[in-house]
Amino acid sequence: MRCLVIADVHANLAAFQAVLRDAAPFEEIWCLGDLVGYGPDPNECIALLREWPHLAIAGNHDWAAVGKVDLEDFNPGARAAGEWTARQLKGENRRFLEGLALQQERGEFCLVHGSVRSPIWEYVDNTRVAAENLALQPTRYCLVGHTHTPVMYTESKGILSRTRTAHMRGERSAIVLDDRKAMLNPGSVGQPRDGDRRASYALLDPESGRVEVRRVEYPVADTQARMRSAGLPDRNALRLSLGR
Numbered sequence: 001m002r003c004l005v006i007a008d009v010h011a012n013l014a015a016f017q018a019v020l021r022d023a024a025p026f027e028e029i030w031c032l033g034d035l036v037g038y039g040p041d042p043n044e045c046i047a048l049l050r051e052w053p054h055l056a057i058a059g060n061h062d063w064a065a066v067g068k069v070d071l072e073d074f075n076p077g078a079r080a081a082g083e084w085t086a087r088q089l090k091g092e093n094r095r096f097l098e099g100l101a102l103q104q105e106r107g108e109f110c111l112v113h114g115s116v117r118s119p120i121w122e123y124v125d126n127t128r129v130a131a132e133n134l135a136l137q138p139t140r141y142c143l144v145g146h147t148h149t150p151v152m153y154t155e156s157k158g159i160l161s162r163t164r165t166a167h168m169r170g171e172r173s174a175i176v177l178d179d180r181k182a183m184l185n186p187g188s189v190g191q192p193r194d195g196d197r198r199a200s201y202a203l204l205d206p207e208s209g210r211v212e213v214r215r216v217e218y219p220v221a222d223t224q225a226r227m228r229s230a231g232l233p234d235r236n237a238l239r240l241s242l243g244r
């Protein structure tokens with residue numbers, strides 16, 4: 001099976017559409033949370049995900065948009081976007097977000113937004129936090145989002161290694177997961193923060209363990225214009241150009 005793994009779409013429809021086109025053909029989407037928040041098209045992004053067979057979990061922005069976490073815990077830009085998103089959501093899309101679980105498992109894979117230890121909030125952004133969570137994960141492999149930075153950690157006999165996914169890009173650079181524990185972040189579709197503004201995602205074959213991380217250009221200016229006309233914070237629009 002070919003499975004599209006995405007995280008942190010953040011209501012950026014233009015980026016999501018570009019990823020779907022670039023990733024085709026695939027059979028299923030695994031979404032690692034933060035489908036909404038920041039971007040201008042929350043309803044459209046939820047509807048588009050639901051057109052596909054999918055497995056999805058909740059992120060902090062998804063829960064904030066439906067009042068399951070307090071927006072007071074967010075920075076001012078994220079809070080303003082969260083309040084705007086909450087006002088836009090159609091009933092069925094609100095119910096979809098409300099119904100998302102914090103963690104899902106499929107075979108050897110566990111899906112969470114932040115980390116196994118703290119699914120909504122924890123950022124796995126260094127090797128110490130990665131090692132602690134690899135020890136806790138219920139399956140051999142874990143898929144996470146939240147940091148908006150593509151990366152893979154693997155662990156064997158207490159030795160942890162970090163793989164820059166730049167080395168996993170493209171057909172020829174795909175890697176095959178082996179018997180080591182691994183944690184993969186496919187990067188962010190709708191708001192990359194690793195200095196590369198292109199949408200980031202992964203293609204995974206869960207049976208063979210083959211993983212490929214890809215980047216694709218999308219019309220950033222279109223999303224920025226829609227954010228501005230919706231009155232969303234300008235800082236969040238500007239950072240899309242930078243991938244920061």
Ligand code: ZN
Nearest residue numbers: 008034061146
């Ligand atoms: Zn996010």
